[in-house]
Amino acid sequence: MSVITPAMTDLAFQQCINPSCRATFAVGQTCFACPECGDLLDVVYEWDRLPVPKRLSEIEARWSDRLNPLNFSGVWRFRDLLPFAPDESIVTVGEGQTLLQTADKVAQYVGLNAGNLKLQYEGMNPSGSFKDNGMTAAFTHARMVGAHRVACASTGNTSAALAVYCSATDFGFKAIIFIGSGKIAYGKLAQALDHGALTIQIVGDFDDAMQRVRQVADRLNIYLMNSVNPFRLEGQKTIMFRVLEALAWEPPDWIVVPGGNLGNSSAFGKAFIELKHLGLIDRVPRLAVINAAGAKTLEQLVGQGLSWSNGLPDATLTQAYYDKLDADNLKASTIASAIEINRPVNLKKCLRALDFCDGVVRQVGDQEIMDAKARVGSGGLGCEPASAASVAGAKRLREEGIIAPSDRVVCILTGHQLKDPTATVAYHGTDQENFEKVLGSRGVRRAGFANRPIIVPNDLDDIIRTIALYSEAQAKGGKDA
Ligand code: F0G
Numbered sequence: 482m483s484v485i486t487p488a489m490t491d492l493a494f495q496q497c498i499n500p501s502c503r504a505t506f507a508v509g510q511t512c513f514a515c516p517e518c519g520d521l522l523d524v525v526y527e528w529d530r531l532p533v534p535k536r537l538s539e540i541e542a543r544w545s546d547r548l549n550p551l552n553f554s555g556v557w558r559f560r561d562l563l564p565f566a567p568d569e570s571i572v573t574v575g576e577g578q579t580l581l582q583t584a585d586k587v588a589q590y591v592g593l594n595a596g597n598l599k600l601q602y603e604g605m606n607p608s609g610s611f612k613d614n615g616m617t618a619a620f621t622h623a624r625m626v627g628a629h630r631v632a633c634a635s636t637g638n639t640s641a642a643l644a645v646y647c648s649a650t651d652f653g654f655k656a657i658i659f660i661g662s663g664k665i666a667y668g669k670l671a672q673a674l675d676h677g678a679l680t681i682q683i684v685g686d687f688d689d690a691m692q693r694v695r696q697v698a699d700r701l702n703i704y705l706m707n708s709v710n711p712f713r714l715e716g717q718k719t720i721m722f723r724v725l726e727a728l729a730w731e732p733p734d735w736i737v738v739p740g741g742n743l744g745n746s747s748a749f750g751k752a753f754i755e756l757k758h759l760g761l762i763d764r765v766p767r768l769a770v771i772n773a774a775g776a777k778t779l780e781q782l783v784g785q786g787l788s789w790s791n792g793l794p795d796a797t798l799t800q801a802y803y804d805k806l807d808a809d810n811l812k813a814s815t816i817a818s819a820i821e822i823n824r825p826v827n828l829k830k831c832l833r834a835l836d837f838c839d840g841v842v843r844q845v846g847d848q849e850i851m852d853a854k855a856r857v858g859s860g861g862l863g864c865e866p867a868s869a870a871s872v873a874g875a876k877r878l879r880e881e882g883i884i885a886p887s888d889r890v891v892c893i894l895t896g897h898q899l900k901d902p903t904a905t906v907a908y909h910g911t912d913q914e915n916f917e918k919v920l921g922s923r924g925v926r927r928a929g930f931a932n933r934p935i936i937v938p939n940d941l942d943d944i945i946r947t948i949a950l951y952s953e954a955q956a957k958g959g960k961d962a
Pocket residue numbers: 610634635636637638639640708739740741742743744745746819820865867868895896
């Protein structure tokens with residue numbers, strides 16, 4: 482296993498994904514859209530001239546060298562598969578120590594055979610979401626190009642991760658984050674504030690903030706950390722590498738992921754395109770991208786027939802959809818605030834991923850999301866609402882017969898349970914007014930899997946009687962163990 486040297490990084494470059502443009506740029510250039518045509522950029526590699534492992538299992542050798550921070554990182558131990566940075570430039574805070582958990586109770590809920598549902602828990606990252614996988618790579622690039630001020634628009638997790646990487650490292654990074662008003666869950670806002678980010682709240686939603694941050698980054702020459710940054714997606718490819726690693730390099734049948742700005746799904750597609758090209762896997766899993774019903778641009782457009790079309794998807798369909806959103810003044814709205822996005826910046830790359838991975842797209846409602854979230858919580862690792870969209874989506878695809886009970890399914894739990902305590906407490910709590918405010922107002926009618934707190938007088942006998950009644954109900958199967 483080799484060290485990535487500066488000379489090797491000359492074998493990486495940036496390239497426009499538009500087949501009628503295909504302009505290329507050096508890794509050392511900073512551009513967040515193709516300067517020639519405005520389309521998205523990829524990081525591409527001259528694999529033939531790079532020392533790629535012959536088998537993925539070779540990477541396991543790095544486990545024995547975990548005192549080396551690059552081998553400890555769950556992103557950089559795979560650095561041969563994202564070799565754009567010399568080892569000495571890498572910025573890491575120990576991200577990617579995540580877990581693939583077999584979740585049989587959740588499998589039962591989804592309708593899968595025992596053993597067949599795994600939850601990839603990205604909440605174990607230092608900032609509590611999958612974003613750290615991308616941030617470590619984008620910060621590495623920012624360091625390579627000498628950037629200091631870094632910015633993003635965010636529904637909360639990107640900003641939390643950005644704030645962590647600025648505050649936990651010593652390379653002079655300064656965080657500027659843009660958020661919509663009232664649009665960010667408290668756990669995430671708390672992180673941005675606690676880690677000292679300059680936090681700019683604008684009147685508007687994520688889509689508005691995204692548009693603004695691009696203008697500001699351009700005008701003030703600030704390094705942009707959103708997933709239009711192709712280096713972010715290089716880091717996020719490693720989520721798939723870790724899933725494969727945990728499955729002894731045997732690809733599952735399905736990867737199910739929530740879709741917001743569509744960075745993750747795009748990165749997963751790129752990971753599989755490259756692994757297949759390199760002969761490191763012989764079978765590609767199918768990809769399911771799950772939108773929230775209140776933010777369903779991808780689902781709608783794919784439903785209307787939008788597809789990758791060899792890199793030239795029908796732009797008129799997308800434009801007509803956005804024009805209609807504007808005409809009807811339709812804003813994204815879902816309890817899964819992390820994916821409350823109507824104009825996903827990575828739409829095109831996601832279409833490529835769907836094309837390569839024989840993908841499907843579904844939308845799930847807030848009721849399904851909250852119920853699935855409660856089942857995830859009671860049957861495994863807790864997650865935030867957006868993450869539970871993956872489980873709700875898997876259940877929907879099972880019901881439709883697209884996923885079979887015997888299929889091996891991996892749902893990505895993108896963010897930690899504590900990111901959004903408001904939604905969780907409203908669902909389980911006894912305060913009806915709070916339920917109505919947080920969930921009822923969004924059309925959630927019942928908390929079917931609520932684990933209600935029990936209010937008991939501060940009296941020993943009452944408490945003991947309550948526990949006895951509870952245990953009796955549990956023994957009869959009335960309450961979850
Ligand atoms: N799940 C969580 C917990 C997220 O925070 C996000 C995105 C997604 C899913 C969707 O991922 O954008 O790659 O499709 N959050 C961004 C943010 C937009 O600003 O934190 P995607």
